[in-house]
Amino acid sequence: MRKIAFSVGLAAVGTVALHAQDSSSMQTSKIWSLSGTLRGFYDDNYNTAPAGSPLRRSSIGFEVSPSFGLDIPLEQTDFGLRYTYGLYYYQDRQDIGANPIDQSDQGDVWLSHSFNENWQASVRDSLVYSDEPSLVGGGQTLRTSENTLVNTGSVKLDTQWTRLLSTELGYQNTLYHYESNPYSGELSRLENLASVDLFWQVLPTAKVGIGYQYQQVNYTGNQVILAGAPTYMSDSRDNRSHFVYANVQYNPLDNLTVALKLGAQITDYYNPPAGVSSTSTTSPYVDLSGTYTYLPGSYVQVGFTQTRTAAPFITPASASGEIDLDQESSTIYGSINHQFTPQLVGNINGKIQYSTVNGGADDGTSSTWYSLGLNLSYAFNPHISAEIGYNFDDLDSNLPASFGQSYKRNRAYIGVTAAY
Numbered sequence: 001m002r003k004i005a006f007s008v009g010l011a012a013v014g015t016v017a018l019h020a021q022d023s024s025s026m027q028t029s030k031i032w033s034l035s036g037t038l039r040g041f042y043d044d045n046y047n048t049a050p051a052g053s054p055l056r057r058s059s060i061g062f063e064v065s066p067s068f069g070l071d072i073p074l075e076q077t078d079f080g081l082r083y084t085y086g087l088y089y090y091q092d093r094q095d096i097g098a099n100p101i102d103q104s105d106q107g108d109v110w111l112s113h114s115f116n117e118n119w120q121a122s123v124r125d126s127l128v129y130s131d132e133p134s135l136v137g138g139g140q141t142l143r144t145s146e147n148t149l150v151n152t153g154s155v156k157l158d159t160q161w162t163r164l165l166s167t168e169l170g171y172q173n174t175l176y177h178y179e180s181n182p183y184s185g186e187l188s189r190l191e192n193l194a195s196v197d198l199f200w201q202v203l204p205t206a207k208v209g210i211g212y213q214y215q216q217v218n219y220t221g222n223q224v225i226l227a228g229a230p231t232y233m234s235d236s237r238d239n240r241s242h243f244v245y246a247n248v249q250y251n252p253l254d255n256l257t258v259a260l261k262l263g264a265q266i267t268d269y270y271n272p273p274a275g276v277s278s279t280s281t282t283s284p285y286v287d288l289s290g291t292y293t294y295l296p297g298s299y300v301q302v303g304f305t306q307t308r309t310a311a312p313f314i315t316p317a318s319a320s321g322e323i324d325l326d327q328e329s330s331t332i333y334g335s336i337n338h339q340f341t342p343q344l345v346g347n348i349n350g351k352i353q354y355s356t357v358n359g360g361a362d363d364g365t366s367s368t369w370y371s372l373g374l375n376l377s378y379a380f381n382p383h384i385s386a387e388i389g390y391n392f393d394d395l396d397s398n399l400p401a402s403f404g405q406s407y408k409r410n411r412a413y414i415g416v417t418a419a420y
Contacts, residue, residue: 031070031071031072031073032068032069032070032071033068033069033070033419033420034066034067034068034069034419034420035066035067035069035417035418035419035420036064036065036066036067036417036418036419037063037064037065037066037067037415037416037417038062038063038064038065038415038416038417039062039063039065039387039413039414039415039416040060040061040062040063040413040414040415041060041061041062041063041411041412041413041414042058042059042060042061042411042412042413043058043059043061043090043409043410043411044058044409044410044411045057045058045407045408045409045410046058046059046090046092046409048393048395048407048409049405049407050405050406050407051406051407051408053405056407057092057096058092059090059091059092059093060091060092061088061089061090061091061100062088062089063086063087063088063089063413063415064086064087065084065085065086065087066084066085067082067083067084067085068082068083068084069081069082069083070082076113076114076115077111077112077113077114078110078111078112078113079110079111080108080109080110081107081108081109081110082107082108082109083105083106083107084104084105084106084107085103085104085105085106086102086103086104086105086106087101087102087103087104088101088102088103088104089101090102104130106128107127108126109124109125110122110123110124111123111124117160118159118160118161119157119158119159119160120157120158121155121156121157121158122155122156123153123154123155123156124153124154125151125152125153125154126150126151126152126153127149127150127151127152128148128149128150128151129147129148129149129150130147130148130150147178147179147180148176148177148178148179148183149175149176149177149178149179150174150175150176150177151173151174151175152172152173152174152175153172153173153174154170154171154172154173155170155171155172156168156169156170156171157169157170163201164200164201165198165199165200165201166198166199166201166207167196167197167198167199168195168196168197168199169195169196169197170193170194170195170196171192171193171194171195172191172192172193173190173191173192173193174190174191174193175189175190175191176188176189176190176191177220178221181223184221184223185221185222185223185224185225185234186219186221186225186234186314187219187221187310188219188220188221188234189217189218189219189220189221189310190217190218190220191215191216191217192215192216193213193214193215193216194213194214195211195212195213195214195243196211196212197209197210197211197247198210198211198247199247199249205250205251205252206248206249206250206251206252207248207249208246208247208248208249209246209247210244210245210246210247211243211244211245211246211247211261211263212242212243212244212245213241213242213243214240214241214242214243215240215241215243216240217237217238217239217240217241217310218235218238219234219235219236219237219238220234220235221234222234222235225237225314225323226314226317226323228317229275230272230273230274230275230276231273232273232314232317232323233273235271236271236272236273236323237269237271237323237325237326238269238270238271239267239268239269239270239325239326240267240268240270241265241266241267241268241308242265242266243263243264243265243266243285244263244264244266245261245262245263245264245285246260246261246262246263247260247261248260248262255292255293255294256290256291256292256293257290257291258288258289258290259287259288259289259290260286260287260288260289261285261286261287261288262285262286262288263284263285264282264283264284264285265282265283265284265285265307265308266280266281266282267280267281267282267283267308267326268280269325272322276322279322279325279359281358283306283307283308283328284306285306285307286304286305286306286307287303287304287305287306287307288303288304288305289301289302289303290302290303295338295339296339297337297339297345298337298338298339299336299337300334300335300336300337301334301335301336302333302334303332303333303334304330304331304332304333305329305330305331305333306328306329306330306331307328307329308326308327308328308329308358309326309327309328309329309355310326310327311324311325311326311327311357311358314360317360317361318359318360318361318363322359322360323359323360324357324358324359324360324362324363325358325359325360326358326359327355327356327357327358328355328356328358329353329354329355330353330354330355331351331352331353331354332351332352332353333349333350333351333352334349334350334351335347335348335349335350336348336349342379343378343379343380344376344377344378344379345376345377345378345379346374346375346376346377347373347374347375347376348372348373348374348375349372349373350370350371350372350373351369351370351371352368352369352370352371353368353369354366354367354368355367355368355369357399362399365398365399366397366398367395367396367397367398367399368395368396368397369393369394369395369396370392370393370394370395370396371391371392371393371394372390372391372392372393373389373390373391373392374389374390374391375387375388375389376388376389382419383418383419383420384416384417384418384419385416385417385419386414386415386416386417387413387414387415387416387417388413388414388415389412389413389414390410390411390412390413391409391410391411391412392408392409392410392411393407393408393409394407394408394409395407395408
């Protein structure tokens with residue numbers, strides 16, 4: 001089974017792939033770097049199937065991941081890229097006569113430039129092509145053999161107009177393309193998001209302001225996603241959102257930062273099929289994050305988000321003829337990175353996401369996704385390190401099994417990394 005994930009930019013940051021994260025902390029002063037990782041793993045549910053299903057299978061296997069990185073810091077410009085190839089072998093697949101190998105290609109590239117001390121800009125792009133859903137977007141993902149293309153590009157401009165007044169302008173374009181049914185018609189889409197934030201420096205350690213975002217979501221599958229009267233096409237789920245919020249950034253200590261966006265998201269579902277009225281909804285919008293560095297190399301990160309996200313399914317229409325349009329998601333996340341010694345580093349990261357369906361016969365039905373990752377790495381020298389880790393995923397869904405099947409998944413791994 002071939003999986004390709006070429007990601008350029010920050011879109012891959014925070015995503016949980018097969019084995020938690022690259023825990024190597026080895027750094028060099030060169031503008032280029034080479035590394036290679038060999039891991040053995042055990043996965044007790046690599047198909048993310050529910051308990052009792054014949055599709056629930058476990059496997060031992062191994063991963064081989066060479067990587068190349070380039071970082072060129074200039075006087076006012078920084079450019080970098082990273083490429084990683086991954087090969088994943090599952091013994092159980094060979095035993096049942098299936099292709100035992102997954103492959104992946106991942107990359108990151110970024111460009112930032114400081115025109116002067118008051119004007120800074122950055123450009124990033126991300127491209128992912130994969131059949132492993134955990135590589136192409138978080139939350140309640142079920143493993144499938146569907147090939148998926150995700151491309152994310154972003155531009156950001158930060159400007160300090162006066163000693164007290166500053167602005168942040170941003171734009172992001174994300175394309176999701178699924179190659180096969182049913183996901184092609186239900187989930188292929190183009191998302192555009194533009195934002196402007198205005199800040200006022202009220203204290204040397206704090207600034208407050210207001211912000212606005214406009215999001216346009218267009219489903220591009222051009223297929224029938226629910227037949228009948230009325231008939232729903234892919235673009236029947238098109239929507240646009242206006243985000244209006246207060247903005248606070250607070251740095252009370254050199255080692256503590258807190259950021260908060262608090263407001264409302266107004267979403268208009270403007271393209272229903274003939275005979276169905278357009279609808280709109282207003283929901284809370286929250287983006288809270290904090291970072292505390294309590295020792296050199298040791299820090300805690302926590303956060304909470306509340307926003308609308310795409311529903312990864314199509315449930316039957318309601319009595320009034322409406323289908324599920326999206327879902328409202330509340331997510332709590334956190335991580336602890338602790339450096340026990342200069343050589344020994346541990347990491348814990350976790351997330352809980354609670355989502356409710358908007359529209360359709362299952363309007364208001366909920367699901368909860370729990371995710372936990374543990375990792376411990378030891379650097380023998382600047383070039384050789386070893387690691388051991390564990391990942392746990394639990395999707396608890398109240399939807400019918402054909403739309404939101406619950407599952408549990410445990411993965412453990414041990415490996416070694418060489419870097420130069």
